[in-house]
Amino acid sequence: MTVATKERKLTIARAMAEAIAQEMRVDERVFVMGEDIGPLGGVFGNTRGLHEEFGSERVRDTPISETAFMGAAVGAASDGMRPIVELMFVDFFGVCFDAIYNLMAKNTYFSGGEVQVPVVLMTSTGGGYSDAGQHSQCLHATFAHLPGMKVVAPSNAYDAKGLMTAAIRDNNPVIFMFHKALQGMGWLGTEKDAIVHVPEESYEVPIGKAAVVREGNDLTIVGITSGVHHGLKAARQLAERGISAEVIDLRALVPLDRATVIESVRKTGRLIVVDEDYQSYGVSSEIICSVAEQGVPLKAAPQRVAYPDIPIPFTPPMEQWALPNADKIVAAYELMEKHS
Amino acid sequence: MKPSRDQKIWMYEQMHTSRYFEECIEKIYMEGKSPAFNMAKGPIPGEMHLSNGQEPCAVGVCAHLSADDIVTSTHRPHHVAIAKGVDLNRMTAEIFGKKTGLSGGRGGHMHIFDAKVNFSCSGIIAQGMGPAVGAALSRHMQNKPGVAVAFLGEGAANQGAFHESLNLAAVWKLPVIFVVEDNAWGISVAKSASTAIEHNDARAAAYGIPGHFIPGNDPLAIFDIAGEAIERARRGEGPTLIEIETYRLAGHFMGDAEGYRPKGEKEALFARDPIPKMRQQLLDDEDWSDAQDQELVARTHARVDAAIQFARDSEYPAPEEAMEKVFV
Ligand SMILES: Cc1ncc(C[n+]2csc(CCOP(=O)(O)OP(=O)(O)O)c2C)c(N)n1
Numbered sequence: 001m002t003v004a005t006k007e008r009k010l011t012i013a014r015a016m017a018e019a020i021a022q023e024m025r026v027d028e029r030v031f032v033m034g035e036d037i038g039p040l041g042g043v044f045g046n047t048r049g050l051h052e053e054f055g056s057e058r059v060r061d062t063p064i065s066e067t068a069f070m071g072a073a074v075g076a077a078s079d080g081m082r083p084i085v086e087l088m089f090v091d092f093f094g095v096c097f098d099a100i101y102n103l104m105a106k107n108t109y110f111s112g113g114e115v116q117v118p119v120v121l122m123t124s125t126g127g128g129y130s131d132a133g134q135h136s137q138c139l140h141a142t143f144a145h146l147p148g149m150k151v152v153a154p155s156n157a158y159d160a161k162g163l164m165t166a167a168i169r170d171n172n173p174v175i176f177m178f179h180k181a182l183q184g185m186g187w188l189g190t191e192k193d194a195i196v197h198v199p200e201e202s203y204e205v206p207i208g209k210a211a212v213v214r215e216g217n218d219l220t221i222v223g224i225t226s227g228v229h230h231g232l233k234a235a236r237q238l239a240e241r242g243i244s245a246e247v248i249d250l251r252a253l254v255p256l257d258r259a260t261v262i263e264s265v266r267k268t269g270r271l272i273v274v275d276e277d278y279q280s281y282g283v284s285s286e287i288i289c290s291v292a293e294q295g296v297p298l299k300a301a302p303q304r305v306a307y308p309d310i311p312i313p314f315t316p317p318m319e320q321w322a323l324p325n326a327d328k329i330v331a332a333y334e335l336m337e338k339h340s
Numbered sequence: 341m342k343p344s345r346d347q348k349i350w351m352y353e354q355m356h357t358s359r360y361f362e363e364c365i366e367k368i369y370m371e372g373k374s375p376a377f378n379m380a381k382g383p384i385p386g387e388m389h390l391s392n393g394q395e396p397c398a399v400g401v402c403a404h405l406s407a408d409d410i411v412t413s414t415h416r417p418h419h420v421a422i423a424k425g426v427d428l429n430r431m432t433a434e435i436f437g438k439k440t441g442l443s444g445g446r447g448g449h450m451h452i453f454d455a456k457v458n459f460s461c462s463g464i465i466a467q468g469m470g471p472a473v474g475a476a477l478s479r480h481m482q483n484k485p486g487v488a489v490a491f492l493g494e495g496a497a498n499q500g501a502f503h504e505s506l507n508l509a510a511v512w513k514l515p516v517i518f519v520v521e522d523n524a525w526g527i528s529v530a531k532s533a534s535t536a537i538e539h540n541d542a543r544a545a546a547y548g549i550p551g552h553f554i555p556g557n558d559p560l561a562i563f564d565i566a567g568e569a570i571e572r573a574r575r576g577e578g579p580t581l582i583e584i585e586t587y588r589l590a591g592h593f594m595g596d597a598e599g600y601r602p603k604g605e606k607e608a609l610f611a612r613d614p615i616p617k618m619r620q621q622l623l624d625d626e627d628w629s630d631a632q633d634q635e636l637v638a639r640t641h642a643r644v645d646a647a648i649q650f651a652r653d654s655e656y657p658a659p660e661e662a663m664e665k666v667f668v
Contacts, residue, residue, distance in 0.1 A: 038528075039528065068500075092464060130385035135463060187378055308662070315446070316656075321659030
């Protein structure tokens, strides 16, 4: 008789906390620091339970001093520790970016590979709940643009746990971006499809490997975090019209799995990229360029559904209008068909 | 420096206005957010940081300022905005995301800008300080009168921008005052866990400028010390750092369960609520009656109610207006 494995659905927040706890149990060098990540368990719930289990020595609430604690993460990592550091909102990177892109990202190179900087920087992204222009950005491209940091961003709890485990074990700096609307905190609204079965045992999701989350033949939709969910919804809408869309979850921006995207577009001949980050100079251009450079034959001009090049507005009518969504992807497909 | 009777009544009236404003916002914020609390829902979406209890900091300082003076505030800006004379109707409409709001709905509660009275705020901790220093520099370079005041929380005093701004203002002897509203908490982290010293006024010594600590959330004491500091700045004698012990009677933001507070703390703070205290002072020390008090309270309520009605009645902007005002 086979025993069905019990479904254990977790939010991304719980999955992240579980991965961190499991690594902390087996590796004394792993510790966590950031604002309100201690007894409160993180504003976004991703360190819940850690302070109770590991105490204040390894789960450290910091002062509001990002410049200092981001630099401290670099120093501790270079000296043999494996810090996980939280930047509460990615929008706050401005007060500590030097430590990130000039130190964390470059010290390995500057030292000819002698110095390792195994920091995991976890940070929340995304809007949709009227938190306005200093608390709603994604900034995917800002981080992915600068060499020396891996950048991952899960769309569901399974990937969140596996990517976090892989990030902690990685000997390089890894930026772990989690989208607030996928986090499973009810007060931020929750994408139900992000809450999925998560195995209890520890596992890694390889960093730099995209996932084909829906197979199709007519169109490739590429996204990351929220973009994946918009893509899946659009694919379901298109399926009702007999159009078969393939959806790719990049899961990482650095390294970028161009091969999976190119293979898919070779099959479908059509490409739409969805990104909640600002459109210009962004993820969408990088993906489309990567396909174009390979001379992949296209049946229609590629499209992008990304955030317009404006600061994120507060008021719901403006913000909701500006955000990517499934309808915009369907409209982009219609535009492709009209012009092809 | 002692306030006149009129100044006392002005401070008291602003405190009432601010408190009643926050009480109304608190109620309206919860509209549409049931059964499950979702920040995105209701007539006031997004984060909401209320200033209940911190009114003395705003009124004691702003009593010395005119519209021409500059104020930068924080993610918790309403009390300061009100005391600085920000257009209440348009500020309320902004918080509701309406077209008639100060920025037409683009900024919201953490990004209140009213250029007419030189008020602005920002949601990034301590980042109002540099702009205050710069505004003071501008007045100095243009040979124009006016001082700049940067409000910040005690949590912000551990940011690099705090220390750099203090030094820059000091070395250039600029007319700027830094006002730390010490409400003892930075979200869930107690001041004692984040700050290596007890009171931030001690840090003034590191930059060779005067520092003052004001206990007791007392509007009259704040009026006194802030008045001296502002006069000093106006005389061209440079910056001052002031830390004020104040009380956060609300959560960090709406929806905060406040599980980190020691038992009984909230009750103890409410027992020291500065508004009834000031009312009693007026009744005891000034020619002030219950009837006058009731009239003042009714007046502030009517003003706030009208602002809220204005906000509710206003239209939302058209979505495409999001594309406007990126550049001018
Ligand atoms: C640079 C930066 N880091 C972190 C935050 C998140 N945050 C918002 S309010 C807050 C606490 C601020 O404490 P304090 O300065 O004492 O002001 P209070 O909230 O008590 O008024 C934090 C950490 C932020 N907005 N900006």
